[in-house]
Amino acid sequence: MRKRLSLWAALMLSAAILLLIQALLVPKYMVSSREGALIGEYYANAGNNDVIFIGDCEVYENFSPITLWEEYGITSYIRGSAQQTIWQSYYLLEETFRYETPKVVVFSVLAMKYDTPESTGSQSRREAYNRMTLDTMRLSSAKLGAIQASMTQKEREWEGIYSYLFPLLRYHDRWSQLTEEDITYWLKREPVSDNGYLMQTGVRPMVDAHISPPLADYSFGENSWYYLEKMAALCASHGTRLVLIKAPSLYPVWWWEWDGQIRQFAQENGLTYINMLESLEDIGIDWNTDTYDTGLHLNVSGAEKAASWFGKILAEECGIPDRRQEAEIASLWADKAAVYYDRKQSMTP
Numbered sequence: 001m002r003k004r005l006s007l008w009a010a011l012m013l014s015a016a017i018l019l020l021i022q023a024l025l026v027p028k029y030m031v032s033s034r035e036g037a038l039i040g041e042y043y044a045n046a047g048n049n050d051v052i053f054i055g056d057c058e059v060y061e062n063f064s065p066i067t068l069w070e071e072y073g074i075t076s077y078i079r080g081s082a083q084q085t086i087w088q089s090y091y092l093l094e095e096t097f098r099y100e101t102p103k104v105v106v107f108s109v110l111a112m113k114y115d116t117p118e119s120t121g122s123q124s125r126r127e128a129y130n131r132m133t134l135d136t137m138r139l140s141s142a143k144l145g146a147i148q149a150s151m152t153q154k155e156r157e158w159e160g161i162y163s164y165l166f167p168l169l170r171y172h173d174r175w176s177q178l179t180e181e182d183i184t185y186w187l188k189r190e191p192v193s194d195n196g197y198l199m200q201t202g203v204r205p206m207v208d209a210h211i212s213p214p215l216a217d218y219s220f221g222e223n224s225w226y227y228l229e230k231m232a233a234l235c236a237s238h239g240t241r242l243v244l245i246k247a248p249s250l251y252p253v254w255w256w257e258w259d260g261q262i263r264q265f266a267q268e269n270g271l272t273y274i275n276m277l278e279s280l281e282d283i284g285i286d287w288n289t290d291t292y293d294t295g296l297h298l299n300v301s302g303a304e305k306a307a308s309w310f311g312k313i314l315a316e317e318c319g320i321p322d323r324r325q326e327a328e329i330a331s332l333w334a335d336k337a338a339v340y341y342d343r344k345q346s347m348t349p
Contacts, residue, residue, distance in 0.1 A: 059247065105243070244262060246259070
């Protein structure tokens with residue numbers, strides 16, 4: 001018995017040491033590449049969100065949940081991450097339903113442009129973005145599915161699933177790259193987002209139109225359609241309404257051929273599709289003041305306008321209730337709003 005207890009104690013101590021080393025070596029995403037922290041922040045905010053946004057920077061930089069709350073009493077969270085692919089969106093949504101059942105899921109359709117992991121960029125670029133989405137997902141069958149769907153063929157050859165389950169295998173040689181950020185946030189990290197919204201306060205006006213060369217083929221790939229269909233079926237199975245959106249960002253270009261395919265899919269499947277690019281004037285977007293990167297994404301001014309416009313649709317057309325009269329929830333969101341405005345003030349030049 002003593003030998004067994006000693007063995008268990010030794011194993012637990014070894015595991016604790018490895019976890020501490022792993023926590024030191026993995027990227028922190030607190031100062032640089034803050035979008036890498038977004039997925040992990042959800043778990044402290046799961047539950048009682050009537051609306052879940054899911055997708056890439058088209059959602060996590062373009063909509064303010066605090067504005068949705070203050071103007072409509074809508075509780076929402078953005079499950080976004082950098083260059084989030086549609087298969088990652090599906091598995092994040094599958095995971096979300098383990099924690100709560102939102103009344104509406106809002107999915108950003110720009111991700112349909114990527115059909116396979118190899119189509120999203122170079123090997124190193126794809127792995128870096130995969131890490132930002134997958135490393136901080138909690139262990140579950142959804143995470144395993146997301147890992148399997150996200151790995152490039154090259155990763156399957158030399159890295160495999162284990163380095164996503166145990167990031168220490170990937171970052172074990174990062175000692176020479178450690179920075180002050182790694183030490184400061186080794187054991188404790190502060191939220192970088194406001195319910196998944198990554199605030200940007202800078203202003204960089206759009207000067208020239210963003211022009212892209214025409215494509216040889218505008219058809220979305222089979223894999224993208226496969227996961228969009230699975231997403232629609234998953235929402236239907238939970239009684240959740242799926243809303244497809246194109247966010248009010250000017251680049252990458254949203255081709256009218258793409259728009260037509262999504263519009264047809266929505267009609268055939270009884271879904272709502274909203275192309276916000278068609279309503280820029282109604283939203284009130286001013287490309288001189290409401291973008292921090294010449295129209296690629298909105299800054300906080302633009303994100304508040306987008307949320308104000310979209311919130312009316314969520315409230316009136318989707319029936320999302322106003323929960324500002326519920327004392328416990330109102331108190332929680334008052335605290336969230338205080339943090340939001342403190343962040344906004346501290347970040348404003």
